Amino acid sequence: MVKLDVTMLRYLTREHFRVLTAVEMGMKNHEVVPGPLIASIAALKHGGAHKIIKDLIKHKLLAYVHNHKKGEGYRLTYSGYDYLALKALATRDVLNSVGNQIGVGKESDVYVAGGDEEKEYALKLHRLGRTSFRQLKNKRDYHKHRQSASWLYLSRIAAMKEYAYMKALHDRGLSVPRPIDFNRHAVVMELLSNCCPLIQVRNLEDPGTVYDECMRLIVSLAEHGLIHGDFNEFNLLLEEDSLKVIMIDFPQMVSTSHENAKFYFDRDVECIRSFFAKRFHFESELYPNFDDISKLTSLDVEISVSGFTKEMDESLQGVFNKENQEDSGSEEDSEELNEHENVTAHSETEESKVSFNKEKNLSETVEILNKAVKEDNENVNKSDEEEVDEEAKEESEGEEGTEERKREFVKTRVKRQLNKERKKLQARRLRKSGEASLQTKARRNDRESMKGWEFF
Numbered sequence: 001m002v003k004l005d006v007t008m009l010r011y012l013t014r015e016h017f018r019v020l021t022a023v024e025m026g027m028k029n030h031e032v033v034p035g036p037l038i039a040s041i042a043a044l045k046h047g048g049a050h051k052i053i054k055d056l057i058k059h060k061l062l063a064y065v066h067n068h069k070k071g072e073g074y075r076l077t078y079s080g081y082d083y084l085a086l087k088a089l090a091t092r093d094v095l096n097s098v099g100n101q102i103g104v105g106k107e108s109d110v111y112v113a114g115g116d117e118e119k120e121y122a123l124k125l126h127r128l129g130r131t132s133f134r135q136l137k138n139k140r141d142y143h144k145h146r147q148s149a150s151w152l153y154l155s156r157i158a159a160m161k162e163y164a165y166m167k168a169l170h171d172r173g174l175s176v177p178r179p180i181d182f183n184r185h186a187v188v189m190e191l192l193s194n195c196c197p198l199i200q201v202r203n204l205e206d207p208g209t210v211y212d213e214c215m216r217l218i219v220s221l222a223e224h225g226l227i228h229g230d231f232n233e234f235n236l237l238l239e240e241d242s243l244k245v246i247m248i249d250f251p252q253m254v255s256t257s258h259e260n261a262k263f264y265f266d267r268d269v270e271c272i273r274s275f276f277a278k279r280f281h282f283e284s285e286l287y288p289n290f291d292d293i294s295k296l297t298s299l300d301v302e303i304s305v306s307g308f309t310k311e312m313d314e315s316l317q318g319v320f321n322k323e324n325q326e327d328s329g330s331e332e333d334s335e336e337l338n339e340h341e342n343v344t345a346h347s348e349t350e351e352s353k354v355s356f357n358k359e360k361n362l363s364e365t366v367e368i369l370n371k372a373v374k375e376d377n378e379n380v381n382k383s384d385e386e387e388v389d390e391e392a393k394e395e396s397e398g399e400e401g402t403e404e405r406k407r408e409f410v411k412t413r414v415k416r417q418l419n420k421e422r423k424k425l426q427a428r429r430l431r432k433s434g435e436a437s438l439q440t441k442a443r444r445n446d447r448e449s450m451k452g453w454e455f456f
Helices: 006-012 014-025 034-042 049-058 077-089 151-171 205-221 262-277 312-329 330-393 397-430 434-454
Strands: 061-068 069-078 098-105 107-115 119-124 177-182 186-190 195-197 236-239 244-249
Touching: 006 077, 014 034, 014 049, 014 069, 014 077, 034 049, 034 069, 049 061, 069 312, 077 177, 098 434, 119 151, 151 177, 151 186, 205 262, 312 434
Parallel strands: none
Antiparallel strands: 061 069, 098 107, 107 119, 119 186, 177 186, 195 236, 236 244
16 A cells, blocks of 8 residues: 655655656656656756656655566656645645545545645545556446556546546536545545545434435436446445535446446445445335436536546646646757657667677577587597497506596586586576666676677
8 A cells, every 4th residue: 555655745856856757758658767768858957867766766756677578767656646746736726735544445545635724625646556456447447448558547547537527516516525626646625524424324313314315316416417336335425414415436437328327327226225224224115216317418428438528628738738848848958858768769779689689699608508518428428438448448447547537527627617607697587686786787798798809
């Protein structure tokens, strides 16, 4: 589980956030962003991107990755993504402090946050990719036609989708928290301090009123062309004074035109009926039927599948373009960055090819050596038997023993050399794949190349 620790947020400089943004931009088309590409995108005035990267790794805002499939480079962690989102919200004067954690789920964490004029908000951070919830292709439509995507990117889509639904439902007078703002995977909404989750309520003086309120919400959503899809006691809040029911958590909403809309609608109704029967021993024969619902508005059509309205799409593009301009500097700098990025990518591919060829040549050399020694040993054994038979007739026993000792000495030296090479290769595989070991590896390869030049 990722814990939110904002202690270092106030100490990070503009260069730190430029490097974090550079990694985020590089992850659009790289699973692991190479170091030279980060330095090229960040375009720090006085350089020193590598030093800043080391500081960010120290505070676990970036992670260093090195393996034979993904290559070597850096990736953004959830903590680093949190810092980018909180920095953007603080720059907009939406938030200025973060408090305790008040909720946790399989897809997100909820915290108390403070804004201007001592206002309190609820900060929801989407964290897709936990071991408790990884079947996104079956449960959500974030992937669409994609085969795979980053968990950070999917968390961002989930936050945008939830904010879009929340804003649309709140504008139409439904009982949802008032949305304030969002950035990346963070959603800021109204904090309902006088409410508690319905799952925590043990006794109700009038459970029939709350039951009718829940059913009314289900019908209201269906009349707007939407079905919640997860309408249960965990996603409902109850006001202590007015017994008003407020819904939360909307990523799984579907349209009433969905092929399985009736199934989802009946499931939501059955969840409420079974909960009231178990907890409050309240059963009612009055409950809505999907066939009796008349659609009044087409909110499912007005909001696209990804959760955007057309107006929000334009405004969000403006905000993102503004952030990209601030992060990349002027237009001339961005053009230079693109040229540097192409040159860097080309050089990285060349370096990876050279290193791969070196390793491949080394392994082939070792295999050839083993094969040659094995054949020599077989030939020596055969020739030894023949020579022993001939020398037994012609030479004395002393001379025969001397030749045997020589052969044994040669075999021992060859075996010892092969074992030494094998142990070296094994030690290289077991060595920790850190940044320092890569420098050592490059020096070792250069040293091997220099040894080969001595024969010319």
